[in-house]
Amino acid sequence: MKHDHFKEAVTILVGMGLPVRLETVMQAYAVLQDWPAATRSNAHAIALNACKAGLAGDIEPETVRATLVAFARRHDILVPDIVSLAPAALAGKPATTSSNS
Template sequence: MQHNRFEEPVTVLVGMGLPARIETVMEAYALLQDWPAANRNSAHAIALNACKAGIGGEIDAETVRSTFAAFARRHDILVPDMDALMPAVSTASSSSANTRT
């Protein structure tokens, strides 16, 4: 495994609301570099600095990932982990199916 690859990708909404899987520190850095200047804030600066530190080998990729995910959550572009949601959906489906029979 590369030192700059996330263990789990971070899925964010980009452009016209399309999901994009961010899998590496460099991909997170590129997205943050392209972030509109008018929408940059302290969360952006923290995430960008984390990416720079990750690229420089000063911090590990998982620290960068968690910082980037926090940025995405704060800006409402983080896509929820669908795998984590699926058990809740299937449990709800099976319980409603059981009440109908």
């Protein structure tokens, strides 16, 4: 794993609801840098500054990830991790391991 990669990717909605998977500090920085000025907030500034510090090696990628997640939650653009939701979605459903022969 490279030094700027997140342990787990963060998926957010951008533009017209397009999901974007962010796996590195640089990817997060690029998205935040391109964020529309009219919708920037204090949470955006904090996340962008964290990305800058992460790129400089001043803070860990997981710290950057945490600020990115906080920003995304604040703006209701965080896409839940489908893998972590799968057990809940499958709860109570019987496993289908046999075939109808």
